[in-house]
Amino acid sequence: MARQQSVQFAKSCGDCPIRHRAVCANCEADELTILEGLKSYKTFAAGEPIIWAGDHMHHVASVVTGVAAISQTMEDGRRQMVGLLLPSDFMGRPGREAAAFDITAATEVVLCRFERKPFEQLLINSPTIGHRLLQMTLDELDAAREWMLLLGRKTAREKISSLLAIIARREAVLGQDLTPGPMAFDLHITREAMADYLGLTIETVSRQLTALRKDGVIGMEGKRRILIPDFPRLLDEAGDDADGGLVD
Amino acid sequence: MARQQSVQFAKSCGDCPIRHRAVCANCEADELTILEGLKSYKTFAAGEPIIWAGDHMHHVASVVTGVAAISQTMEDGRRQMVGLLLPSDFMGRPGREAAAFDITAATEVVLCRFERKPFEQLLINSPTIGHRLLQMTLDELDAAREWMLLLGRKTAREKISSLLAIIARREAVLGQDLTPGPMAFDLHITREAMADYLGLTIETVSRQLTALRKDGVIGMEGKRRILIPDFPRLLDEAGDDADGGLVD
DNA sequence: CTTTTTTGTTGATCCACATCAACGCCCCGA
DNA sequence: TCGGGGCGTTGATGTGGATCAACAAAAAAG
Numbered sequence: 001m002a003r004q005q006s007v008q009f010a011k012s013c014g015d016c017p018i019r020h021r022a023v024c025a026n027c028e029a030d031e032l033t034i035l036e037g038l039k040s041y042k043t044f045a046a047g048e049p050i051i052w053a054g055d056h057m058h059h060v061a062s063v064v065t066g067v068a069a070i071s072q073t074m075e076d077g078r079r080q081m082v083g084l085l086l087p088s089d090f091m092g093r094p095g096r097e098a099a100a101f102d103i104t105a106a107t108e109v110v111l112c113r114f115e116r117k118p119f120e121q122l123l124i125n126s127p128t129i130g131h132r133l134l135q136m137t138l139d140e141l142d143a144a145r146e147w148m149l150l151l152g153r154k155t156a157r158e159k160i161s162s163l164l165a166i167i168a169r170r171e172a173v174l175g176q177d178l179t180p181g182p183m184a185f186d187l188h189i190t191r192e193a194m195a196d197y198l199g200l201t202i203e204t205v206s207r208q209l210t211a212l213r214k215d216g217v218i219g220m221e222g223k224r225r226i227l228i229p230d231f232p233r234l235l236d237e238a239g240d241d242a243d244g245g246l247v248d
Numbered sequence: 249m250a251r252q253q254s255v256q257f258a259k260s261c262g263d264c265p266i267r268h269r270a271v272c273a274n275c276e277a278d279e280l281t282i283l284e285g286l287k288s289y290k291t292f293a294a295g296e297p298i299i300w301a302g303d304h305m306h307h308v309a310s311v312v313t314g315v316a317a318i319s320q321t322m323e324d325g326r327r328q329m330v331g332l333l334l335p336s337d338f339m340g341r342p343g344r345e346a347a348a349f350d351i352t353a354a355t356e357v358v359l360c361r362f363e364r365k366p367f368e369q370l371l372i373n374s375p376t377i378g379h380r381l382l383q384m385t386l387d388e389l390d391a392a393r394e395w396m397l398l399l400g401r402k403t404a405r406e407k408i409s410s411l412l413a414i415i416a417r418r419e420a421v422l423g424q425d426l427t428p429g430p431m432a433f434d435l436h437i438t439r440e441a442m443a444d445y446l447g448l449t450i451e452t453v454s455r456q457l458t459a460l461r462k463d464g465v466i467g468m469e470g471k472r473r474i475l476i477p478d479f480p481r482l483l484d485e486a487g488d489d490a491d492g493g494l495v496d
Numbered sequence: 497c498t499t500t501t502t503t504g505t506t507g508a509t510c511c512a513c514a515t516c517a518a519c520g521c522c523c524c525g526a
Numbered sequence: 527t528c529g530g531g532g533c534g535t536t537g538a539t540g541t542g543g544a545t546c547a548a549c550a551a552a553a554a555a556g
Contacts, residue, residue, distance in 0.1 A: 070393070082393035127374075127378060135343060138341055138343075138385055141385060144392040148320075151400040152446075152447025153326040153328045200543080204543055206505055223504065223551090403512075403513095438532095438533070451513090451514075452513060471534065
């Protein structure tokens with residue numbers, strides 16, 4: 001059994017499940033060796049497709065830097081984003097040959113990849129990676145379910161407010177900027193990506209942003225920088241009860 | 249390592265992860281013993297709440313019979329169903345104290361429950377349960393993502409058609425009724441549950457059902473029994489590309 | 497530099513679905 | 527037998543967001 005100890009993750013690959021195992025060299029050195037040999041990094045430019053639904057998946061991967069978007073498109077072009085992959089998030093589906101969804105790089109993305117077959121074998125032999133993967137998948141499932149409430153029942157204004165609240169919270173965590181005062185951040189996604197995420201059109205996204213600005217809920221510097229003078233006010237607009245812990 | 253063999257699941261508890269382990273008596277008999285001692289069955293009447301979001305979760309459980317609905321409600325009463333739990337589905341979240349969502353019995357439900365703490369311990373010690381749980385969670389995540397496309401981008405008619413297609417497919421699997429001809433099944437859920445699931449109102453659900461009936465896409469006997477004369481036609485109405493594999 | 501493309505904003509109009517309201521049917525209890 | 531409540535249908539009307547269209551600003555390309 002793996003020793004319970006505080007492990008310092010190495011820097012290169014975030015705190016992905018693979019990394020975690022690779023660092024525990026004292027307990028399962030052979031697996032470390034196997035993994036190191038199979039690891040490969042690959043970079044995708046912003047906008048570049050990473051995989052299409054139905055493609056054969058040769059690898060599983062972990063996001064090192066950047067943001068990737070999981071999405072689905074209907075024949076007539078209607079598109080819905082169904083997930084965001086941030087650094088340390090896992091991509092791929094042990095036990096499945098074909099990808100279920102399209103994944104594209106929203107910003108420039110660096111992936112840390114492993115061949116799928118050996119990874120699956122490793123998963124069978126080692127409980128720790130499996131446990132970590134289970135936790136991550138359960139988190140994603142919870143986030144997806146929160147998102148279903150947003151898509152099914154929230155108004156356009158609530159949707160926009162929710163999205164801004166999520167991004168603000170994430171930025172706050174990243175920057176340790178948990179001061180209760182005003183906050184500010186850059187939207188690094190386009191209006192189109194926001195629309196695809198929220199189940200809206202770009203026109204509606206644009207209109208609701210200006211409405212929130214006119215009502216003083218948010219401020220804007222240029223087209224991409226958002227100011228939040230009163231975060232609880234924004235949460236209230238989002239219609240979330242109290243904390244509204246969306247994290248995807 | 250567990251021997252790779254064809255295992256016949258016992259009847260009482262579906263093919264839940266716990267069952268799977270309990271049957272492998274030859275490889276891990278001690279775990280079997282532990283589990284048998286902790287198992288308890290509980291029945292909920294149709295409409296009865298099973299757990300509320302925020303409640304402390306003393307147990308994890310597996311659905312033995314019946315259907316349970318996972319849902320979220322906003323302060324003003326807007327509700328969205330975010331998942332269905334069918335026999336053999338797992339309920340609960342290893343490693344989390346409080347429930348994230350409301351769960352209610354849609355029909356009469358029998359659960360096979362285990363105390364959470366010992367179950368978590370078991371999960372750490374035994375990879376097989378974890379792997380099965382991971383597979384189930386990944387399946388649920390895929391289903392949730394398909395559902396996000398429905399909620400975000402499909403029209404009311406497409407939503408209803410999708411739901412009927414899902415139920416029809418499930419019934420076909422259960423009854424081994426994979427004949428290509430016409431199929432029929434009972435809706436055991438109310439119009440309200442359908443509306444909560446699809447992000448619609450009950451009036452719209454009702455209207456779209458009559459519209460589909462008038463257009464010959466479906467037939468109805470009474471208010472609950474649905475006839476599907478031409479399944480591919482229904483799939484086409486659902487807007488799914490080709491197979492449209494929603495399974496939740 | 498100019499031209500073209502991408503991205504975002506705003507206005508006018510339309511329509512799919514929500515809302516409000518009335519009613520029919522069935523089950524159950526008095 | 528009657529009334530009442532749960533469930534479902536249908537009609538009339540309202541409205542939030544989509545659609546169609548024009549344009550501004552910024553970025554990229556030449």
